[in-house]
Amino acid sequence: MLEHPFKRISVIGLGYIGLPTAAMFASRKVEVVGVDVNQATVDTINRGEVHIVEPDLDMVVRAVVREGYLRATTTPEPAEAFLIAVPTPFKGEDHDPDLSYIEAAARAIAPVLTAGNLVILESTSPVGATEAMAGWLAEARPDLSFPQTAGQGSDIRVAHCPERVLPGKVMQELTTNDRVIGGMTPLCSERAVALYKIFVTADCVVASGPRAAEMAKLTENSFRDVNIAFANELSLICDTLEMDVWELISLANRHPRVNILQPGPGVGGHCIAVDPWFIVSSAPDQSRLIRTAREVNDGKPLWVIEQVHAAIGAYLTTHSDKTVGDVTLAIYGLTFKPDIDDLRESPALAIAQDLAAQHPGPLMIVEPNIDELPRGLERAQLVDLGSVRADVHVMLVDHKSFRQSDSPSGKLVDARGVWQRPALAQY
Incomplete structure (x- = not known):
């Protein structure tokens, strides 16, 4: 396993992908703060219960909440890594992608970002969404540098890593399925690989950039x-x-x-x-x-x-x-x-x-x-x-x-x- 500097991980969006991912990190004895806009969801998780049906998820959540490795809140807190797993629905009947949830999540975590943080978009997204997210973060935090302008030397690292799991087998496939990682710079990808290797036993395959990773999932x-x-x-x-x-x-x-x-x-x-x-x-x-x-x-x-x-x-x-x-x-x-x-x-x-x-x-x-x-x-x-x-x-x-x-x-x-x-x- 690669050495990792992640003492606290924040997962934004505690739905069908976010909650299992948060539970998986927490099961490896890493502190995880889950963030969701739904107070009922937050309260359910903090009781050690789950609001979705997924084999083995309830057992893992109950254990990691009891041990103090996972807790949920409605307000983002500082962390070393942020994973955004929010919905990406359509706008109207023309099937145009709605990135408003991603933008809202980016603007919500922006105030607590510090130099050295990693931000990963996990939400399945149209090509260019990761770069758009980086733009929203930069707009909200002009005091920090981002990969689109500062390259390898940026304060914040940004990457895309889409989920590739099958409902009903999420807890198994999170660890055994290959992950496609597209960082905005090689250093962004390197940090993202280190993060996922906390629990992923399969390969973490580095794409040429976030657009390739986005397109891979869509393809x-x-x-x-x-x-x-x-x-x-x-x-x-x-x-x-x-x-x-x-x-x-x-x-x-x-x-x-x-x-x-x-x-x-x-x-x-x-x-x-x-x-x-x-x-x-x-x-x-x-x-x-x-x-x-x-x-x-x-x-x-x-x-x-x-x-x-x-x-x-x-x-x-x-x-x-x-x-x-x-x-x-x-x-x-x-x-x-x-x-x-x-x-x-x-x-x-x-x-x-x-x-x-x-x-x-x-x-x-x-x-x-x-x-x-x-x-x-x-x-x-x-x-x-x-x-x-x-x-x-x-x-x-x-x-x-x-x-x-x-x-x-x-x-x-x-x-x-x-x-x-x-x-x-x-x-």
Whole structure:
């Protein structure tokens, strides 16, 4: 392990990435001060509890808070290193990146910066965001020098190091996944490597600068988005041609150099559904394929809703004594991926909310990872898997418990292939 001069580390933003990162540093016996604008979040952490669901996180937070290595506050305090892990949402429907949270975080820590400090932007960001952050810091602290003007000899070191973890495996992947580090100078990168090597056992790969590191994260998720869009487009084509997309993909994947992903109801989460738009916003004329993939995946929920209405119509055709208000609809899954509680950018949630607004009949929701239904589903009923009694069943998220259950009776709309994947004969 590299020697490090970091006696206190501050993590700004205690969400799905910030809190696990803070807990990981604290578990290595380094004092960590977590900062969040939400007082309830701060109070929860200071009790040794967590406000998000992530395997093993609660155990680590409880231990490091009890031992005095982690505490939370709403006001930044002096430290040797600052990690900014705040949201980077969109502005409006044009998918322009909103850097206001990063700017607010930068201006919040600026008063407590001292010469020799390291500031790392972890938030997934459009190209140029790290340099913009350095500009905001310099504007707030003209008495200090920054890499964009002072180079290697700057008072403050600035770098970008995007998170690259999978929800549900964050505590494992924080240590075992390679980190891409883009410092604004070689010395900035060197200090950032020393910081992450406190707990990272994988490689810390130094990029040519923050822009390369920013683009690397965006490229990784755009690659995945494009491949998912190919699978989703195949599902649309197969529906038109009256073919089984699950059989088709299974057959095509028998080729040794083909590995088509599985289609779904769309793409969600805080990365894959967001990051490609950051590339499009930076180079709109050159990112035609990335934009098209986003449009294919963003359009898939509408297609699923059309399938549900068609299934309701088919049910009414065989039950002429009933009206659409008599049809009970069951929706399986709301999260953006299986076996987690994360609803961010979830196409399944959006589909459920649209159906709740459109369908006049009873609506059941089966989502084993949450305790209460989110906004827009007030009239629906949250039920467990064994309590479902419905006429039309809509599979949106292939949770493990769903995969292990039998196919229900009634009309089926299976966006994940849980009930419909064929078994191919092999000789």
